[in-house]
């Protein structure tokens with residue numbers, strides 16, 4: 162036990178090698194982001210009337226990176242298990258990087274004299290609060306929008322960790338059906354994310370949150386290292402799944418995906434064209450603003466239900482012998498219930514009677530028959 166703890170603590174010591182890996186990764190993302198083709202998507206209009214533009218070439222960057230790494234592994238230039246071998250060391254190095262970057266953002270941001278919505282500094286008397294929530298809405302560095310850059314780095318990092326864990330399985334000759342299921346579901350989810358990367362440009366994080374430690378840490382540390390816990394767990398634990406369990410697991414994934422993507426897409430399309438057909442019929446709308454057709458007529462924030470089912474499907478391959486692989490769905494359940502409450506309050510204030518009418522017509526929250 163003592164040996165294990167010592168080993169764990171040693172593995173957590175950050176290293177220059179890990180810092181080097183991070184630097185190479187960020188440099189690649191910076192170069193790929195600026196040269197690879199991708200749709201130029203306008204962000205929402207900010208309070209001063211300005212708009213930022215986002216080059217959505219995350220998918221091309223990801224495919225090229227995986228191809229380059231595959232080539233490097235084939236040529237014995239890079240070990241596929243490099244991340245899996247240095248997981249904790251990379252985690253602590255990324256954590257330190259997040260602390261340094263946030264501190265620099267605070268130092269530079271508070272000196273900004275810009276009055277534009279994206280760069281205007283929001284400074285309070287509480288320095289810790291400013292550090293946590295950030296000072297500027299959309300800080301830039303060397304021509305890149307850091308908020309968009311970090312979320313891309315985090316989502317891609319999650320896939321790279323998974324692929325490295327898979328590489329480690331091959332190295333140990335321990336590839337299991339559970340690992341294949343977990344890897345497949347996450348791969349599809351992350352690819353789907355990058356295929357629809359432009360939807361990110363209108364999310365709450367991008368349009369409303371300032372870039373402080375909460376977002377930097379969330380994107381660079383929390384997403385890649387905690388969303389992959391199931392993969393790490395399967396690396397060290399063997400699970401035998403029955404055929405029925407595999408089929409049920411695929412079913413949960415497919416339903417989750419259908420609801421998650423369907424609901425988000427219906428709202429996205431509705432906001433762009435309020436007359437676009439939903440499930441082949443003209444949409445029902447309340448007050449000209451709120452969609453009552455499709456998933457949005459089944460339950461309010463039905464998109465959260467889809468995300469929760471997807472999160473569950475990532476953990477089910479691990480069986481039920483331990484709560485550890487269920488960290489992600491449990492965390493997401495708490496997060497989305499809290500988020501739904503905050504969003505409901507915001508919508509009630511913004512839409513007033515129209516929101517009250519929507520709540521009457523669609524009384525369920527997230528899940529049908531749940532108030």
Ligand code: NDP
Pocket residue numbers: 364365421425428450451452453457462464465468493496497500504507508511
């Ligand atoms: P939503 O995409 O649910 O957006 C909420 C907003 O949509 C509301 O503020 C309102 O904005 C608008 N809206 C709500 N109801 C209606 C309606 N019936 N008709 C028209 N517009 C409506 O919020 P999020 O950004 O929180 O979530 C986006 C996705 O990201 C979800 O699928 C969620 O599950 C996922 N997510 C995943 C996380 C993870 O860690 N895996 C974390 C957080 C989110 P408006 O004022 O513009 O009308």
